[in-house]
Amino acid sequence: MKNIIFIAPPATGKSTQSKMLVEKYHYNHISTSNLLRKEVSDNTPLANDIKKMIDAGNLVSDEIVTKLLEVELKKISGPFVLDGYPRNIIQAKNLELILKKNNLNINYIIYIDIKLDEAIKRVKGRLICPQCNKVYNTHNNIMKPKHDNICDICLIKLIVRPDDNEEAYKKRYNIFVNEIKPLLEYYNEKGVLSVIEDSLYPDETFNKIEKIIL
Ligand SMILES: [Zn+2]
Structure with missing residues (x-):
């Protein structure tokens, strides 16, 4: 099995695709935002610094993210x-240093692309249950609630x-x-970049990913 990086605009099914890799091929899913969240909820020595940066609306420093990533990769x-x-x-470049130190490498960089108008349709269709947090989407037949605007469960x-x-969303x-x-240009020049178009249905996107990595 090969190591992968997913890059994708917001509103693509990037985390769904990661979960599918975990389930089908037992990948480890490393999400830097999850790592940061976990630091905060575990109240580790870095938690305060991370919270301060997030509360001030800033991105967490490269130094902290890189440190957490290195620990996780080990x-x-x-x-x-x-x-x-x-x-x-x-x-x-930070990532390349960490990987080299740990004798690891990345085999595929996959950019999951989505056109702005398609992404907007998805964003506009998104509904969430305030009680169980289940996410629905009226733009997608598989993700529609059974009854208009009502949570199937609650x-x-x-x-x-x-x-x-x-x-x-447009701004983001x-x-x-x-x-x-x-x-993307940097990875393209290295010859490791694959670009796929995100399909409305996760299985279709997953098929495209499998064609690249298998
Ligand atoms: Zn619900």
Whole structure:
């Protein structure tokens, strides 16, 4: 099995695809945002610094993220999929150093692309249950609630998440696409980048990923 990095704009099914790799091929899923969240909830010595940066609306420093990532990579055995990191060339170079130190390497960088208008349809269709947090999507037949606007499980009214509005999403999408461009060029020049289009249905996207990695 080969190690993978997923890069994708917000609203793609990146974490769903990571979960599918875990279930089908026993990958380790390393998500840097989960690592940060865990530091905070475990109240580790780094928790305060991380909380301060997040509360101030800042990104957590490369130094902290890199440190957590290195610890995690030492803990796991077997193939891994890295999600949410690197986001820029500096982080990519940090990652190369850590991997080299630990005799690891990345085999595939997969960019899961989504067109802005398709992404907006998904974002606008997203509904969440305020009680059980189950996510629905009216833009996707598989993810529609059985009854309009009602949670299948709790039978209460579904809500729209406040950050799921078109303007806010467009902004996040454009920032992401601009910021990620140099990183994609960097990986493309190294000949390790694959680009796929995210399908509406997770199984279709997963098939595309399997074609690359198997
Ligand atoms: Zn519910």
